[in-house]
Amino acid sequence: MKYSKLFSPIKIGSITIKNRFAMAPMGPLGLADANGGWNQRGIDYYVERAKGGTGLIITGVTFFDQVVEKQDPSTVPNPLYKPVNFVKTSREMTERIHAYGSKIFLQLSGGFGRVTIPTNVGDIPPIAPSAIPHRWLDKTCRAITVDEIHAIVKQFGEAAFHAKRAGFDGVQIHAVHEGYLIDQFAISMFNQRTDEYGGSLENRLRFAKEIVEEIKKTCGDDFPVTLRFSVKSMIKDWRVGALPGEDFEEKGRDTEEGLKAAKLLESYGYDALDTDVGTYDAWWWNHPPMYQKKGLYRGYCKMVKEVVDIPVFCAGRMDNPDMALEAIENGECDVIDLGRPLLADPDYCNKLRCGKITQIRPCISCHEGCMGRVASYSLLNCAVNPQAARERVNAYEPILKKKKVLIVGGGVAGCEAARVLAIRGHQPVVYEKGSRLGGNLIPGGAPDFKEDDIALADWYTNELNRLGVHAHLNTELNEEEIKAMDYDTVILATGSKPKVFSLGDDSHTYTAEQVLLKQKDAGKKTVVVGGGLVGCETALWLAQNGIHVTIVEALDKVMAVNGPLCAANKEMLEALLPFNGVEIITGAKVTEFANGEVKVDTKEGSKTIMSDSVILSVGYKEENTLYNNLQFDIPDLYLLGDAKKVSNIMYAIWDAFEVANHI
Structure with missing residues (x-):
């Protein structure tokens, strides 16, 4: 099997991961209950990725601080808010995950400091190593005290203890990465202290050193502690990041210091480095949009791997299986992190293992369903997968009677409706006036940086073919033809037209x-x-x-x-x-x-x-003429996609899923 090396086991500290894939940590917003535990959505969400074959699940950030930077316990889970509830709900999750042969690490946050996102964490005073500008707010942060540092370190040990008790196989520390609080200590631009936590690199990493020592002391040397680590900051100035290929002076951590830090962090006792580059001031590096090339961290991960003897993880748009294999074979990393690709398709690993690559639903790097909704609504979802973090709520509904469903329009809404209907056992048929399926994905995917839009259109084409859905291309139906057809249900997904006007020429x-x-x-x-x-x-x-x-x-x-x-x-x-x-x-x-x-x-x-x-x-104008002409003639009639309301890919897919799942 071509990709067999990606399914070879690897040791992280004392434990063995069954393959080279880890679920990258993504903020579990909306996955906590009001008492600091996991809600059912959170449990189902992580279990689904284990069921899909992922070797290591790394939860998104969980808070625990009850002293310095208190968080709303209903935002994300918190092992120290009500430990009994955290352990109880976590046990249910970890035991189910272990049933699939997967391991799970809890990601523990040292705090956000100057990068607190107000909509996520509520109205708390921003803190930092020193009195420096906040990333988002027009405020100066308060310098954290030595006693407060010690309090956070102690709580790290307590939180890790409860994680171990709850069945987690290890923890990941969040983070000397992305400019979070511990990283703010590590970067001289942010750390202007003159005490034992400022000045030299060793002093700036003292916070990270004390954390791993406290956890090992509390949980034992055989309990793995990994670290999310950014080897380079990509900062041009306060709140200003560098672009790929841009010549600039690094104001944060440069690569030379990053590699020194990597060696020190290994010496402190960390069992693996989960590596990327960037900070909140250069956010498009840590959360790469489609405008970043795929595999953008590979070179940096290889540099880290060359100076440490512990496993190195690599994320950053690594969803191409050939790229992932090449990275492992070239010694660039030991483990492939999949973040958003596992939102898009929780079965990525199982599909790849069985050679069903064309069945893997692609992530389009739009950030609409994940980071966009996390920042705006404190909800983690996925634009192309309506079931992500809603696995039980949006489970496929059983049907009592098979229906013949006519779908007019083969854009994303029409394709998603057809896919869901076919999976549930109905008999959908698609009519598309163009020469291929995909609708606005086709022009939208024309630029090189939008290649995954085309991949999504191809995925829909392959899935409908696999599911036996007949798609009539180059066929435009009128209202009389539709009324003459024998269908139980009609879905109109006729899209939209660009707005035009005359300027002279x-x-x-x-x-x-x-x-x-x-x-x-x-x-x-x-x-x-x-x-x-x-x-x-x-x-x-x-x-x-x-x-x-x-x-x-x-x-x-x-x-x-x-x-x-x-x-x-x-x-x-x-x-x-x-x-x-x-x-x-x-x-x-x-x-x-x-x-x-x-x-x-x-x-x-x-x-x-x-x-x-x-x-x-x-802009675009809804193409809803057919619906307006048919709305009083067809009893079971639905309008979807841009024809209903011009919006984005996410809502076209989500609305189509909702309607098609309840026909």
Whole structure:
């Protein structure tokens, strides 16, 4: 079997993991009960990934501090809030996970410090090693005291004790990574102390050293303690991160110091380093959007592996099995972390082990269902998998009678509805007017950095074929044809159309979709009207292909109306545009396009831009004509996707799942 090496066992401290895959820690927002334990959603969520073949489950961050940086116990689990409840609920989870031969580590947080996200942790005073600026709030943090450091260290030992009692196989410390509190101590930019916790690298790592020593003293040397570790910070300045390929002066931890830190952390007793790069000031490194290349940490992990003798984990868009295998064979890492890919498909490992690669549902790195919802609503979900963290609530409903279901439209909503209906035992048939399934995934996936949109469209095509769903392509139905057909239920997922208007030269005015599909040539210079997500991504793609692009946006900033868009995605795209030479004019309106001249009304007055074309990206309009004409003729009729309301991929899939699961 080609990927057999990915399924060879490996030791982490005293325990053996059955394969080389770990579930990367992702914040378990919405998975806790009010008493600091796991709710049923949390238990089901982690068990499902163990059932899917993952060798090691690492929970997302759990808090425990009851002294310095108190957290709402209903935000994430907390082993010290009510230890009996934590142990009781954890036992149910760990015992079920062990039934599948998987191991599970509890990730313990030393605190957020200057990077507290207000919507997640409530109204608490921000702390830090020193009086430094907060990452998000217009506040100066309070310097933590030595006694408070000692209190946190002691609580680490107590929390790990309860984790061990609850059946966890080890713990992961959160973290000398991403700029969290312990990392703030480790980075000289943030740590301006003059006591034993500041100054030299050894002093700045003293907090991390005392933590592992306390846990080993409490739980024994045979209880594995791993560490989430960022080898390089990627900080240009306060709240300003570097871009891939950018020449900059590192203000945080540089690679040289990172490798020294790795060796010290091993000497302190850590059993493995779960390695990445970045900080909250350069958030698009730790939470890589689609604009980051796949496997972006591999080189850094290899450098760490060359200086330590403990296992090194590598995350960072490692969902390509060939890339994962190559990383293991090249000695770049020992374990592959899968975070968002296991949100998208909990059965990733089992499918790969059996060679069913085309059945693995791809993550599209959109962050909409995970980090976007975590930051906005304190809920962890997945855009492409409506069952993620809702495994029991969204389990497939049994059917009493098979129904024939007509689905008009083969975009994501139509495909998801057909998939769910077929799995449940109904008989769906899809009619799509285009030449392939996928709808807006096809133009959306045209840029190189959106390759996973195409992968998702291909996945739907393969799944419907595997499930025996007949898809009629290049076939557009009208209302009379639909009324004449014999179906129990009709779903209309007829999508949307780009909004267009005339500026004068209609022959050189195109939609973003036409340009993305290469139906129209934008020329050497173009103006994109509209700075939403589609307009910005189109502009970036064109600029990366040597075209001079100007974005004209009516609002005061680009991407003002997209959400919940994760800060990592939004901030990286905003930074990439000028980095690639895209000019941006906000608070402006295009009034005319003629003879290669684009007239723009700006706050400073009228402006003329020479351009070969104008690309309209001002939104979409629901294509719901069929529904309006049929709504009084068909009893069991549903409207889904953009045809119902123009939105994003996530809500198209989620709504389709909800409806199709209850027909």
